[in-house]
Amino acid sequence: xxxxxxxCANIDLLRNIKVFHEMTETQxxxxxxxxxxxGVNPHSPRYAAVxxxxxxDLNIFTRTCTKPFVAITGSxxxxxxxxxxxxxxxxxxxxxIAIGNNGVPMLDHVDDDVxxxxxxxxxxxxxxxxxxxxxVAYVSxxxx
Numbered sequence: 429x430x431x432x433x434x435x436c437a438n439i440d441l442l443r444n445i446k447v448f449h450e451m452t453e454t455q456x457x458x459x460x461x462x463x464x465x466x467g468v469n470p471h472s473p474r475y476a477a478v479x480x481x482x483x484x485d486l487n488i489f490t491r492t493c494t495k496p497f498v499a500i501t502g503s504x505x506x507x508x509x510x511x512x513x514x515x516x517x518x519x520x521x522x523x524x525i526a527i528g529n530n531g532v533p534m535l536d537h538v539d540d541d542v543x544x545x546x547x548x549x550x551x552x553x554x555x556x557x558x559x560x561x562x563x564v565a566y567v568s569x570x571x572x
Contacts, residue, residue, distance in 0.1 A: 453477050466529050466553050486553045489534045490560035497545035502568025510548045517544060
């Protein structure tokens, strides 16, 4: 019953999020939290005045997800590793899904009935991330 209540609270949290495009700096300043899409550069001059209000889908996901997940990041090879790990876990009989920066929105699947989530995370997502715990974290090679 506790898990059901948590799932309902998670859905209510997601329903209350408003999505806006092309807002002025003044309009952005009126919000307590501004959630950026994974590929949006938080260092854009547009967000300079509100940088302390920036957040993203990863923070919502890690706050609401009740299943274990693996987090993968780095400069090269993220997508390949994410898909290989997803295939290996499925072959071993685990219910899993690869989500995140690979084009599959993590918030669309936060309540899926899986054994493991595999998250592909961009540097932008991690820059705005609040501390979180995951089953496994992997950083592939890092380059400039």
